[in-house]
Amino acid sequence: MAGRDVTSQSNIHVMKTEADGSFKRKASTFRDFIAKDSQFTPDKGRYHLYVSYACPWATRTLITRKLKGLEDFIGVTIVSPRMGTDGWPLGDVDEFPGATPDPINGAKHIKDLYLRANPDYDGRFTVPIVWDKKTSTIVNNESSEIIRIFNTAFNDQLPAEKAKIDIYPEHLRAQIDEVNDWVYNSVNNGVYKAGFASSQQAYEAAVVPLFKSLDRLEEMLKGKTYLIGDTLTEADIRLFVTIVRFDPVYVGHFKCNLRTIRDGYPALHLWMQKLYWNFPEFKDTCNFDHIKTHYYWSHPHINPTRIVPTGPIPHILPL
Numbered sequence: 563m564a565g566r567d568v569t570s571q572s573n574i575h576v577m578k579t580e581a582d583g584s585f586k587r588k589a590s591t592f593r594d595f596i597a598k599d600s601q602f603t604p605d606k607g608r609y610h611l612y613v614s615y616a617c618p619w620a621t622r623t624l625i626t627r628k629l630k631g632l633e634d635f636i637g638v639t640i641v642s643p644r645m646g647t648d649g650w651p652l653g654d655v656d657e658f659p660g661a662t663p664d665p666i667n668g669a670k671h672i673k674d675l676y677l678r679a680n681p682d683y684d685g686r687f688t689v690p691i692v693w694d695k696k697t698s699t700i701v702n703n704e705s706s707e708i709i710r711i712f713n714t715a716f717n718d719q720l721p722a723e724k725a726k727i728d729i730y731p732e733h734l735r736a737q738i739d740e741v742n743d744w745v746y747n748s749v750n751n752g753v754y755k756a757g758f759a760s761s762q763q764a765y766e767a768a769v770v771p772l773f774k775s776l777d778r779l780e781e782m783l784k785g786k787t788y789l790i791g792d793t794l795t796e797a798d799i800r801l802f803v804t805i806v807r808f809d810p811v812y813v814g815h816f817k818c819n820l821r822t823i824r825d826g827y828p829a830l831h832l833w834m835q836k837l838y839w840n841f842p843e844f845k846d847t848c849n850f851d852h853i854k855t856h857y858y859w860s861h862p863h864i865n866p867t868r869i870v871p872t873g874p875i876p877h878i879l880p881l
């Protein structure tokens with residue numbers, strides 16, 4: 563298909579920062595929900611998830627899918643971690659251990675799916691994506707919403723012990739929303755603001771609040787297993803995916819090096835280790851080979867040699 567030139571949307575090497583050198587993340591555009599009595603009904607096998615193991619936003623959805631026991635309901639395709647000029651390639655275009663081809667659309671790159679869903683799409687070709695096989699479109703490409711869909715949409719069809727798992731319980735919602743808000747701005751997106759900054763000032767404006775928030779999280783997690791209340795919530799999932807990438811990637815590649823998690827934040831570190839080692843949902847969806855290769859390979863404007871550092875050894879310390 564000889565389509566229009568979408569290189570400026572797919573090639574992260576030419577991605578422009580703002581005039582002051584700061585990185586501003588664009589809002590996601592496909593924002594539908596899966597729900598009874600809607601266009602997208604919760605049918606087993608109807609939806610497919612496209613993700614990268616490298617991407618923290620996408621990994622939120624993988625963790626939640628597993629936690630809720632949705633593996634038989636929603637299939638998964640894993641992209642190659644080497645995001646090039648055409649964006650994310652599928653596993654047959656770039657054979658990387660763990661990456662898979664697209665069994666639904668035969669897409670070669672994630673951009674093919676976006677352009678199939680909307681030929682005029684003018685945003686970035688990001689993962690995660692929830693794809694609807696019935697109407698051949700993207701239902702949702704915003705991870706914070708996808709995990710809420712997974713939390714409830716299929717409950718009627720799940721065994722009781724999975725249906726009752728609730729990562730956004732009513733009585734904790736206000737606290738979760740409040741924490742999500744500053745954690746998103748200064749931590750989840752904060753590492754990207756520091757790493758993608760193209761001026762000293764923009765970098766410092768991101769890295770200082772990032773470590774202030776880590777200090778605040780350290781205080782919150784002293785003597786606690788979970789971030790909010792005494793139950794696992796989406797706030798833990800959303801924070802975990804950033805913290806587990808911190809020492810292996812963000813300290814070096816994104817210059818977030820005021821402290822490491824393992825040496826500077828004992829409570830935060832223990833919280834992360836417990837989630838990783840005690841829950842297969844966290845451990846089995848964490849692939850350090852994809853994570854490290856992705857960042858160090860895919861951003862040649864930051865790391866032109868594409869050398870992937872060997873450490874830290876181990877990537878995550880045992881409990």
Ligand SMILES: N[C@@H](CCC(=O)N[C@@H](CS)C(=O)NCC(=O)O)C(=O)O
Nearest residue numbers: 617618619686687688689703704705
């Ligand atoms: N708001 C989105 C952000 C997703 C996102 O930015 N994903 C990155 C990977 S970590 C991506 O696919 N980037 C490709 C690009 O910008 O070209 C979400 O949370 O789902």
